[in-house]
Structure formats: C-alpha cells, structure tokens
Amino acid sequence: MKRFAKLVPVLAASALIAACGGIGGGDDPAAYPERPIDYVIAFDAGGESDLTARLQQKPLQDALGTEVSISYQPGAGGALAWSELTRTRPDGYTIMGHNLPHIILQPMMREDAGYETEELKQVYIFQSTPNILAVRADSEYRTLDDFIAAAKARPGAMSVGGSGDFSANHIGTLLLNDEAGIETTYTPFSGTGAAVPALLGGHVDALMTYTPMISQLGDQIRVLGVATEEPMAGLEDHPTFTQQGIDLVEGAYRGVAVPPETPDAIVEKLAAAFAKINEDPALAEQFKEQLFVLENMGPAEAAAFTQERKAVYQGLFERLGML
Template identity: 55%
Template sequence: MKRFAVGLIIVMLMFVALGTFVDMADAAYPERPITYVIAFNPGGESDITARAQQPYLEKILGTQIIITYKIGGGGAVGWSDIVRAKPDGYTICGHNIPHIIVQPLQRKDTGYKTSDLKTVCWFQATPNILVVPINSPIKTLKDFVQYAKDHPGQVTLGGSGSYSANHLGTVEFNELAGISTVYIPFTGSGDAVPALLGGHVTGLMTYTSMYISYKDQMRALAIATDKRLPLFPDVPTFKELGYNYVEGAYRGVCVPPKTPDEIVNKLADAFKKVNETPQFKETMEKMGFQLVFYGPEESKKFIEERTEYYKSLMSKLIIK
C-alpha cells in the first residue's frame, strides 16, 4: 500500500512538473524565428500588409519574422498547408474573409474547412472598388453599365482569387445592375493590375489599396462602402448611384488547429500593438487600408455572423 501511495505521489509530481514545463515553454515563446505565410502573390494587399507589419512584430515579439508564399487556389493552397502545420506558433498564415468562408461552401476540393483555421485576429479591411484604365472611354458607372448591356458577356473584370470579395462582389453587382460580365481570377491583386494596364481585361473589381497605388493609371467608377471615403472624396459609392452594394475583404492571421491558446493570445496581442502604433496606422491608412481589430474570441463570433450572411447571399446569387 505504501509503495502504491509513493508511486501515486511521484506520478502527481511528474504531472505538476510537466504542467510547469508547458507554462514555462508558453511564457518563453517565441524562442526562434516565426514563418509568416502569405497565400497570395507578392505585391498584393496581404503581402504589402505583412511587409509593413514585419519590423513592428519583430520588435514586439523579439524574434525574426520570415515572410514566405504559398500561392494558388485563391489562397486555398496556403490555408490547406497551415491546417497540417505543427501547432507550435512558429508557422502563422495570413487569411481573408469572405475567402475562407465562401471557398469551402462552393468547392469540394478546397483542402480545408473554415473551422480548421484557428484565427488569431482580424486586423484590416479593404473595400471593393471598380476601376478601368485611365484612357478607357468608360468615364462613369452609368457608362460602364450601359456598355455591359450593349456588349453582354464581353466585358471582363479581373480580381484577386476565386470565391473572394472581388469575385463575389462582381457577381453581386452583375445581379443588381442586370448585366453580364465575366470575372477573371488572378492569383493576387498585384497580378491583376498588369492585366488591366495591358488591356487584357475591361476593368478590375479590386481593393482601395490597389487603386491608390496606381491612381495615375486607373479611373475609379465607384466604391463599395456605405459612405464616401475621405481618402477618395471624388469617388462616388455604389449606393449613392442607386445600387445597394457594400462589399470588401477582411484580413487577419491564423494558426494551425490545436495551437495553444496562450500562444494565440500572445500573437493577437502583438498584432493589436502593431495596429495601435501611430506610424504604422498612418502608413496603412494613407495606402487605403482600414484598420480594425477582432481578437481570438471576437473572431469566432465575427466568422459565425459572416458565414450566415454569405450563406444567405449566395442562396440568391448564381456564382460561376
């Protein structure tokens, strides 16, 4: 009996020691470089954002942030990889709404489920904006709609990814305006711009950040926000032009499932501090990004709400 009691005490002490070790490991995180995976092309919004965050994250977390790319499937290749990565906090991945919601709803071969991605936070939003080349004969949204009606199925709109904010937004606007345009998916916003400037597509359903980067080479017809943005006071909203259309993308960061909450919270706190840094905030807003912040718990509710919204929306739309 005494031997049993002694053995039990030893086992209990081992569990206590193990728990203390785990706590110490979490407290010490990070002890080596963190890989920050971007699921889109270099030069797009996700890449621009990560590059801007990089020096601030390194200072806050005290370690190197290595940015890498896993491109394809409108982000699905990168998100499929992250769900299989080791859940130790040393591989994180940028992710997007509506992409991570709409893709698994629309495709059987996505390679991940929305619930597989453990969200650290959402830190940014960018509205959709419809643009044409600066030398286009299309001057206004009214011109665009009329041209599309006169040339059904011949108008092409490029955008970032499939089943993305750009893709869904194009379908939404087609429905509202009673037109038929063809959506051309690119592997990222940066990849879509040369197609527009080279005359390979009629226009882009892109993001405000891309427009501000190429403002001298693009003409904005309308922006998908509730009100005009101070950054673009001369660009009308779709709503004021008679189309109840508000759409855009949210960007955040996720980690593999089963990543310890302590690590998730530490990462979330770091990204929150980056957003709150005045210099970073000023830089991003000047580039057309809108900073938001939803932490781990808020993110769960936000994803649930947006999932219901997109399910309802897609039941009314024909997405090809």
C-alpha cells in the same frame, strides 16, 4: 464523414506528439517565441496582404522579440496555402495571413478547397479594404453608367478581373451583376499583384480590386465606384456605388491564423502582439495612407465575426441559386 478517414491518423499522431512532450514537439508555449516566425502570405507578392505584412514586420518583431520573415505560397486564390496550414505543425512558428470572405466562400462553394473555415484558428483581424471597380485611364468607360450600359449591350462579353475565385473581388462582381442587372465574366488571378498587369495590359475590361490600388496606380486607372456605405476620407472625389444607385458594399477583411491545434497560450501571445502594433501611431498612419481601414478583432471576436459573415454569404448564394 468525408474527413473521418483523414482525422484518424491525425488524431493518433497528435496523441503521440502530446505523449512526447506536447503538441509543439517539445516547445514550451510559456517560453514562446524562442526562434524566428514565418509569416506566410497566401498570395503573390505585391498585393494588399503582402503590403500589410511588410508594414507589420518590424513592429511585430519588436513586439514578439524575435525575427519575423515573410514568405509566399500563392495558388487557388489562397486555398493552397490555407489547406497546407491545417497540416502544419501547430507550434506558432508558422502564422498565415487570411482573408474574409475567401476563407468562408472557398469551402462553401468548392468541394476541392482542401480545408474548412473552422479549421483555421483565428488569431486576429487587423484591417479591411473595400472593393473598387476600376478601368484603365484611357478606357472608353468614363462612368459606372457607361460600364453598365456596355455590359447590358454585350451580355457576358465584358471581363472583370480580381484576386482569386470566391474572394471579396469575386463576390463584389457577383453583387454588381445582380444589383445592376448585368452579366459580366469574372476572371480570377492569383492575387492583386497579378491582376493589375492584366488590366493595364488590356487583358480584362475592368478590375474589381481594392482601395489601395487608387494610391498605388494613380493616374493609370479610373475608379468607377467604391464599395463603401459613405465616401472614405481622402476618397471623396471617387463616387461610391450607393451614390450611383447600386447597393454594393463589400470588401476584404485581413487577419492572421494558425494551425487548428495551436495552444491557446500561443494564440493569445500572438493576438496581444497584433493588438499592440495596431496601437502604434506610425503604423496607423501608414494604414491610412494605403487606404486600409484599421480593425481590432481578437481570437473570439474574429471567429464570431467570421460565422456572422458565413451566414450572410450563405443566404446570398441561396438567393442566387448557387447552393
């Protein structure tokens, strides 16, 4: 019932637009795309979502036959942009990067998220990035055991930074606290690009961040744990949490979404383009170099996967007494 008052004018406007030549306001889905596309990133420049989009930009332009620009709308851990997407003209000329578990956890845990998970129309999930726990290279915490021991000695005093509230980094921190029996304070930033300087500047004790930071930051950081079941190729020298007795496997799944009323014909064209560029050996190699994991989930599979993860997270928060 909370959205009924908002839906009435939206539905009326949709009917009027349809009467005037279709939801796209005169655009023909069969001819899409006929002009440049804006690929919006819901975080600051410099993070994994931005890096992914930059790698995709040229092959995506080739696949779609039109210019693709990249813009940024950071705020509230992505919620600002995703809320705006639900009110954006559904013509396919604004597409937006989205992240799981962010788009699940924000509406689940925040009354002011401004959107519901199902309002974001899934196009494709194209990569995932596991969490890592990292400290500065000169940190006194040389191992995960060191970090856990310090956290137990000072409950709540240790700060762990990450990208956004109720994000993969946030839930990774909550899982670490739960599994290790510690209490740390999670500090959210508008994106990885903002979180990294906080770590390097000594404003937080550690970051729950993503695998690409290992190659990007090099010897500026020390990795205490990687949140994968098995060691990733190229990261064998960095122990997983599970190898150290902590059952923590978590990360972010990245994809792209469009406004809820976007015609299926446009969604399918976009999905086909993302599927095509994921088959590009050069892009696959670039993803590998950045320590991304290639994923291929079209609209239906991405939506189903999102619902599966939603059930998992809901169960977790119920167990933690947070719902």
